[in-house]
């Protein structure tokens with residue numbers, strides 16, 4: 001069944017044309033054509049291709065890619081894409097977003113991302129058919145799509161990564177919406193997909209998945225030996241904290257990373273490039289800090305893991321890599337070692353610069369490391385990132401910071417000394433029951 005032509009309204013100076021989503025017959029023909037392609041990094045054998053095409057032909061909505069033996073359990077988050085049921089408004093919103101993204105991506109995205117995007121032949125006028133897109137992604141990267149219903153728990157998100165599945169939604173943002181907190185097709189497909197073709201990014205995404213699985217394995221082994229509910233809760237909390245900190249490494253690179261290209265700032269993070277307005281902001285805005293990092297350097301890696309952020313607005317600090325090669329040093333084991341170290345140390349807010357930073361530019365929102373404590377104790381207005389970081393650190397300082405190795409010792413030595421009066425004021429405020437001191441920082445999310 002083919003869908004009737006839809007009239008896309010003119011919403012910008014470049015009016016949309018009448019667009020007809022490709023018919024079912026055309027899509028199946030196209031699928032048969034691309035499945036035969038052998039001149040790709042991951043060719044599909046004829047038996048698998050035949051089964052995949054038959055599945056698409058049966059009319060079964062696309063759920064989880066079936067081009068390998070591997071699969072993934074999405075539990076209650078499992079979803080599917082029924083291409084025929086996509087609405088005119090959804091196609092229209094996609095077309096508008098792609099047009100806006102292309103205008104900014106061509107100016108601000110790095111070369112590797114733009115080259116990657118060409119490989120997927122994403123139709124700019126209509127939302128991609130996931131059967132076709134999944135086959136193209138697999139052929140170029142070895143990764144496949146897994147369709148999910150909503151914002152999924154970090155555990156499932158990263159477990160998919162460990163098996164080289166990328167979770168994608170079927171929801172398309174309302175027409176004209178820019179930045180969204182929750183992922184949609186515009187973020188998952190038009191933002192993330194091209195990053196898979198940067199081999200170092202695909203490998204580090206897989207490594208994040210493997211690190212996630214290691215943390216869960218270790219948690220389950222400890223839970224088996226736990227003797228009380230208190231002990232079990234402590235084990236759960238410790239694992240949640242490690243996962244949260246590992247998520248920061250992913251956030252500041254795969255989602256919101258910048259890279260130097262011919263000495264110029266370029267974006268590669270999917271969270272940046274899926275939002276035309278944040279794409280411009282991330283490179284041009286004088287508000288944000290930009291810090292050069294070397295992922296091979298343990299101190300710089302720790303800087304990322306100890307930096308908190310919010311997902312509700314544009315980032316206050318962007319981290320800039322000199323190239324993609326250093327990402328290969330971020331093995332699952334190194335991710336684990338970094339987050340275990342970060343768990344023992346004070347953290348930074350998303351606004352501050354800290355001693356040892358290799359600063360590209362100082363943002364107008366920049367604050368010093370001590371300012372968050374002063375603001376908290378003076379009951380000044382602060383965002384949640386500042387509040388929870390200040391409280392976490394003050395509680396840590398109260399219980400005493402004990403460096404376990406040279407890296408932790410160096411990290412602590414470089415931080416400005418906390419005046420003792422601050423800790424007394426914090427203790428008094430806590431005793432007097434200041435309600436905001438009950439905030440937890442263990443609520444970070446990955447999108």
Ligand SMILES: [Fe+2]
Pocket residue numbers: 183187192255270271447
């Ligand atoms: Fe994302």
